[in-house]
Amino acid sequence: MRRLVIVTGLSGAGKSQAMKSLEDFGFACLDNAPPVLARSFVTLAAEAGYVNAALALDVRTLGPFGEAVAALDELEAAGFRTDVLFLDAEDETLIRRYSETRRRHPYGQTGTGLAEAIAAERASLAALRDRAGFVWDTTRLTLGQLKDRIGTTFAGADARRLRVSVVAFGFKYGVPLDADLVFDVRFLPNPNYVEGLRELTGADAAVAAYLEAIPDTEDFVARLFPLLDFLIPRYEHEGKSQVTIAIGCTGGRHRSVYLGRRLQQHLAETSAAPATFEARDVNR
Numbered sequence: 390m391r392r393l394v395i396v397t398g399l400s401g402a403g404k405s406q407a408m409k410s411l412e413d414f415g416f417a418c419l420d421n422a423p424p425v426l427a428r429s430f431v432t433l434a435a436e437a438g439y440v441n442a443a444l445a446l447d448v449r450t451l452g453p454f455g456e457a458v459a460a461l462d463e464l465e466a467a468g469f470r471t472d473v474l475f476l477d478a479e480d481e482t483l484i485r486r487y488s489e490t491r492r493r494h495p496y497g498q499t500g501t502g503l504a505e506a507i508a509a510e511r512a513s514l515a516a517l518r519d520r521a522g523f524v525w526d527t528t529r530l531t532l533g534q535l536k537d538r539i540g541t542t543f544a545g546a547d548a549r550r551l552r553v554s555v556v557a558f559g560f561k562y563g564v565p566l567d568a569d570l571v572f573d574v575r576f577l578p579n580p581n582y583v584e585g586l587r588e589l590t591g592a593d594a595a596v597a598a599y600l601e602a603i604p605d606t607e608d609f610v611a612r613l614f615p616l617l618d619f620l621i622p623r624y625e626h627e628g629k630s631q632v633t634i635a636i637g638c639t640g641g642r643h644r645s646v647y648l649g650r651r652l653q654q655h656l657a658e659t660s661a662a663p664a665t666f667e668a669r670d671v672n673r
Contacts, residue, residue, distance in 0.1 A: 391440040392416075393431060393469050394543055395461065397448060397517050398476030399510060400495055401483040403527045403535055404445050407476060410536040411443040413630040414544035420445045425455030428463050441544075448514060458516050472543065475514075475521035479528045483507050533628030551625035553656060553664040554633045557591070557649035559641025562670050568635035570620075572613065572648075577605060580643040590671050591646025600647050610648070614655050621656075641670030 394416070396407050405420065412418045417434035419426070424446050434442040446457045464471055478486075484503045487494055494506040496513075518524065523542065527535060556565050564571055580586040580596050589596050600606045617634070624632050634652065638644035646668045653666040 390431065390435050390442060390469055392442075392543060393464070393471050394441075394443040395471050395473045396443060396445040396476070397457065397473065397514065397521070399478060399483060399507065399514070401486040402476035402478040403530070403532075404476055406532050406535055407474065407539055408443060408445050410539045410628075411441075411543065413536070414540055415441060416544075417442040418445075419443075421447050423447055423454040424457045424460035425453065427455075427460040428467060431464060431469055448517065458520065461520060472523065473517070473521040474523045474525070474539075474543075475518050477518075477524060477526050479526070480504060480507055482528045533626075536628040537626075551621060551629060552631050553621065554631070555649045555653050555656075555664055555666045556633060556635045557641055557645035557666075557668045557671070558635055558637045559639060559645070559670040559673070560637050561639060562641060562673060564637065565633065565635045565669065567633050569632050570617075571635045571637065574609070574636060574638050574644045574648055577603060577609075577638075577644050579639060581640065586643070589643075590668070591643045591648070592650060592668075596643050597647055600644065606648075610651065613648075614652070617652070617656075618659065641668065641673070646671055 394411060396404050398404055408418050408420045417437070417439040419430045422430065422444055427444055427446065430444065431442055446460060448457045461471060461473070487503055494503055496506040496510045525538070556568065558565055560575070577600065580599050583599060586596055586599060591597070621632065636645045636649045636652070649666055649668065653664045656664040
C-alpha cells in the first residue's frame, strides 16, 4: 500500500467531498466505516491491487464497532503508514452548512442546538486531531479548491489530470448519455453516399482524403480545436475529473470517426489532457 489516507474531522467540514475526490483520483475508498473494519478493508484493497486507499472512519461508534484511535494503532502496528487528514471549519460555517442541508447533526440530541452539537463533536475528536498529520480549515475553500488540495497533497500530478473521452456516435442510435459536450458534424457531406466509401470508416485513408478535400472540414477543425484548448484547462482547474466529448454524424461510421480520431491526436500532441477514443457505432 503506497498511500493510506484516513479522513476525519467535523461533520459538515467536507469529509464526504474529500472521499469523493480521493475516489476520483483512483483511491479505493470506504466512507463512514466502523473502525473495526479498517484493517480488513485495507487488506482487501491491497489484495485487489490498489496501491492507494482512503477511509473515513465513523468516530461515533464504540463497543463492537470499534474506536477510531485504536483502529489507527492497529493499522500502524500491521505496518501500514497512515496519513490522517482532519477537516475543520469555523462554527458559523458549520452551522450555516447544516442549516442549508437541513440534516440532523450526528451529535444533536432532542432540545440540543447546532452550536452545542458541534462543541460536543469537537471535544470527542480531540484525540484524533492530535494524531492528524494534516489539519485543514475548509471555511473558505470551495469544493473545487478542496479537491485540488487533496490531489496536490495525496494523489500526485498524473492522477489529478483531467481525463478526456472522445466518442464518435451516430445520431440514429442516440446521443451518449454521459456526454458533456456534443458536436453535430452532419453538415459535412456524407461519405456513405459516395461509391467506394460506404463500406469504409473514418479510420480509412480514402474517407479521410474525401473529407479533407471539403473546405468546411478544415474550417470546422480550426474552430473546434481552439475552443477545446480553451475549455479543457478550465474544466481541470474547476475540479472536473472526467469530460466526455461526443462527435456525431448520421450513422457513426465516417465523419464522426474521422473527426474524433483527429481530435484525440490533437489532444495527444498538445498535451492538453490524456484522451481516449471510442467509435461507438462503427460496427452497427
